Amino acid sequence: MDGDWFGMAASAAGGGVFGVVGTALGRLAGYFEMRQQNAFEEKKWAHDVSLARLTMEADAVRSEMELATEREAGAWDGLSASLHAQAALVSGYPFVDAIRALTRPALTLLLWVITALVFFNVDAAEKARIVETAVFAATAATLWWFGDRSSPTLRSGKT
Structure with a gap:
């Protein structure tokens, strides 16, 4: 056991x-x-x-x-x-349409002619100030007038 x-x-x-x-x-x-x-x-x-x-x-x-x-x-x-x-x-009158199409280019050319005339015909004392102002206006107008004709995607900054 x-x-x-x-x-x-x-x-x-x-x-x-x-x-x-x-x-x-x-x-x-x-x-x-x-x-x-x-x-x-x-x-x-x-x-x-x-x-x-x-x-x-x-x-x-x-x-x-x-x-x-x-x-x-x-x-x-x-x-x-x-x-x-x-x-x-479009007016139907070719002369009116031609004038309308040439307005911006003609104004631009006229502005640059005025700028050149001022540059060459102004006293030396006032020349710097007047020319700076005229060049500013001519450049701004040129870039604005023709830049305004760019495509909508370029104006909005998107490619």
Whole structure:
């Protein structure tokens, strides 16, 4: 009977040790499984972030393209309106249309002729001030008059 108690105690101790080792191995396996699951989740989150970033970039490009399309449509609408307005100005008299077309160039030429006359015919004492003022006016008028005829996209600063 002594052997039976000893055998039973050894079995209980062996079962306990085996149970503890089994639990430790289960926990160790659970740790590695959880670590693998976390690594998978991190990769999934990184993928989701990357996908969201790509979606935002695509939406931004799409919005920019829509804005550019609207801008171009507006430019064409402006050009069309300008052409219709220009057609409405045609009087039917070629002489009147020629005078209207030559107004800005003639005024520009006249302004530069006046500037040259002032430059060559003014006293030296007043020449610097008058010439500076005349050159300023002539340059501003030339650039304004002919710059005003540029395309709408150039005037708005967008290419």
